[in-house]
Amino acid sequence: MIEPFTVPFMGRALAELALLALICGPVSVFVFARRLSFVSDALTHTVFPGVVIGFLAGGIEGIVVGALVAGVVTAVVLTLLSRGGALSDDASTAVVLTAMFSIGVVLVSRRSSYTADLTSFLFGRILTVTPRQIAETAVLAVVILGLLLFSARALIFRTFDPAGAAAAGFRVAWLDLLLNIIVALVVVAAVRAVGTILVVALLIVPAAAARMLTTRLSLMAVIGTVLILVAAYGGLLASWTASVDYGISLTSASAVVLLLVLAYLLLLPLGALRSRHNRGRIVSDARRSPHELVG
Amino acid sequence: MDDVAVADAAVRFTEVSVGYHGTPVLTDVNLELVPGQRLALIGPNGAGKSTLIKSILGLVPVLAGTSTVLGRTPAQARARTGYVPQTDSLDADFPVTAGQVVMMGRYRRIGWWRPTRNADRRAVHEALDRLGLADHARTHFGVLSGGQRQRVLLARAIAAEPRLLLLDEPFNGVDAVSQEAIVSVLRELSAVGTTLVLSTHDLTVAHELADAVCVLNGRQWAVGPPDETLTADTLRRAYGGHAVELRDGRTVLVEP
Numbered sequence: 121m122i123e124p125f126t127v128p129f130m131g132r133a134l135a136e137l138a139l140l141a142l143i144c145g146p147v148s149v150f151v152f153a154r155r156l157s158f159v160s161d162a163l164t165h166t167v168f169p170g171v172v173i174g175f176l177a178g179g180i181e182g183i184v185v186g187a188l189v190a191g192v193v194t195a196v197v198l199t200l201l202s203r204g205g206a207l208s209d210d211a212s213t214a215v216v217l218t219a220m221f222s223i224g225v226v227l228v229s230r231r232s233s234y235t236a237d238l239t240s241f242l243f244g245r246i247l248t249v250t251p252r253q254i255a256e257t258a259v260l261a262v263v264i265l266g267l268l269l270f271s272a273r274a275l276i277f278r279t280f281d282p283a284g285a286a287a288a289g290f291r292v293a294w295l296d297l298l299l300n301i302i303v304a305l306v307v308v309a310a311v312r313a314v315g316t317i318l319v320v321a322l323l324i325v326p327a328a329a330a331r332m333l334t335t336r337l338s339l340m341a342v343i344g345t346v347l348i349l350v351a352a353y354g355g356l357l358a359s360w361t362a363s364v365d366y367g368i369s370l371t372s373a374s375a376v377v378l379l380l381v382l383a384y385l386l387l388l389p390l391g392a393l394r395s396r397h398n399r400g401r402i403v404s405d406a407r408r409s410p411h412e413l414v415g
Numbered sequence: 416m417d418d419v420a421v422a423d424a425a426v427r428f429t430e431v432s433v434g435y436h437g438t439p440v441l442t443d444v445n446l447e448l449v450p451g452q453r454l455a456l457i458g459p460n461g462a463g464k465s466t467l468i469k470s471i472l473g474l475v476p477v478l479a480g481t482s483t484v485l486g487r488t489p490a491q492a493r494a495r496t497g498y499v500p501q502t503d504s505l506d507a508d509f510p511v512t513a514g515q516v517v518m519m520g521r522y523r524r525i526g527w528w529r530p531t532r533n534a535d536r537r538a539v540h541e542a543l544d545r546l547g548l549a550d551h552a553r554t555h556f557g558v559l560s561g562g563q564r565q566r567v568l569l570a571r572a573i574a575a576e577p578r579l580l581l582l583d584e585p586f587n588g589v590d591a592v593s594q595e596a597i598v599s600v601l602r603e604l605s606a607v608g609t610t611l612v613l614s615t616h617d618l619t620v621a622h623e624l625a626d627a628v629c630v631l632n633g634r635q636w637a638v639g640p641p642d643e644t645l646t647a648d649t650l651r652r653a654y655g656g657h658a659v660e661l662r663d664g665r666t667v668l669v670e671p
Contacts (some may be wrong), residue, residue, distance in 0.1 A: 273525070277522055280506065283469075342668075
């Protein structure tokens with residue numbers, strides 16, 4: 121079970137995914153709580169033209185810079201749109217998403233190796249991750265976790281009660297921009313390994329699955345990270361076994377995401393049980409509270 | 416300088432208009448509240464009650480007139496102003512406990528990332544205890560009843576130890592037990608000098624709790640003691656004819 125990971129490229133793939141697990145667990149909690157799933161989806165698509173331009177200009181190494189610029193620009197644009205109230209309509213997000221994505225496709229289609237390039241941008245190349253890429257992901261992970269640790273308290277307050285947070289002196293617009301930039305940085309960190317499409321799964325599924333097990337935010341982050349780690353190990357192992365032992369080609373990143381979704385599906389019944397239990401508690405609370413107060 | 420502010424009015428609005436994007440929502444506001452005073456804002460839906468509360472917080476701009484809060488501009492006074500939002504404006508599914516919600520009241524003191532101290536935890540416990548919720552610190556906010564949630568939000572405001580407390584419809588959807596708990600804590604706060612401003616639909620509560628009433632609907636129609644402002648005549652004008660006087664001299668509203 122360990123042996124495949126002694127092969128260098130498998131070991132590097134697992135290391136890269138472990139770093140992504142470390143950041144995606146906590147960030148997905150905020151994506152979930154702020155209901156930013158669609159905004160995250162938009163970010164992953166709008167980063168795509170940046171990835172293409174970065175690649176055309178500077179090859180593989182240019183991807184991170186291109187993605188970074190595109191990600192931060194979109195984070196600002198989406199924050200401004202939502203401030204004007206325009207984003208209450210999902211349509212404007214969808215317009216930004218599809219427009220940027222189309223620009224990316226137009227750019228990439230000018231190249232002769234069109235399909236191969238498109239596939240690697242969309243689905244990543246987890247098995248060809250280089251030590252340098254791992255180092256870059258590690259740097260981004262430190263930046264992302266640092267920003268998150270610094271702002272977690274303010275972000276939680278703003279998410280739960282925007283009016284209350286503003287009244288307490290927190291600048292809600294800046295907090296929104298900060299969270300959008302954090303999500304953009306995660307997309308940038310993950311884009312070469314898992315691609316712009318599959319990174320959405322890492323940003324949405326972990327917290328949604330963890331929510332079935334706990335109502336504590338910190339625990340949700342930890343469980344989210346563990347779920348990605350397990351899916352990463354299982355997915356890589358499955359794709360290795362499929363191709364080495366059975367000659368079936370199973371894309372590694374897709375296997376990882378499928379396992380993550382499977383974990384979510386397996387946890388769904390637990391979530392249903394929990395919410396039924398909670399409904400029971402509301403009733404008993406209401407019955408008990410007057411006596412508590414009088415006594 | 417602080418002592419001057421204490422002796423000064425808690426809220427002083429003179430000929431104030433407030434609104435969004437340069438369009439006034441509420442005009443002709445004249446308020447002068449001394450520390451410890453309890454002001455009820457009365458008016459139909461959309462009258463501008465919430466807007467006035469937000470302008471006292473400095474979150475909605477004052478378009479005309481002069482406004483001071485605790486001797487400063489509204490935004491500068493925010494550090495010593497508490498705010499209790501409407502319960503139903505919050506996401507009940509948000510994974511957070513009652514204790515964590517009350518701790519948010521301390522965030523301004525704690526800052527962005529300093530760990531919580533014993534003094535913070537003590538303030539949270541005391542605030543919950545005052546509202547009869549000491550046993551619910553670890554209870555998920557979403558499973559509490561509407562009245563209990565409202566008490567948690569008041570506890571959060573108390574934990575911040577404000578000199579001025581603004582409450583947006585604190586009795587909406589609140590059971591009798593919770594209402595009693597909230598009213599008694601508000602009286603205690605007022606007795607030690609905390610100024611209260613609360614919006615409400617409930618004229619009975621306004622009569623019993625407030626020592627001043629401000630009747631609003633697009634503009635300020637009246638301000639003064641409850642007996643002088645909650646008259647059938649004033650209410651009929653502010654509400655557009657939907658006020659009915661009761662036999663005991665009280666006035667009750669009939670919504671159309």
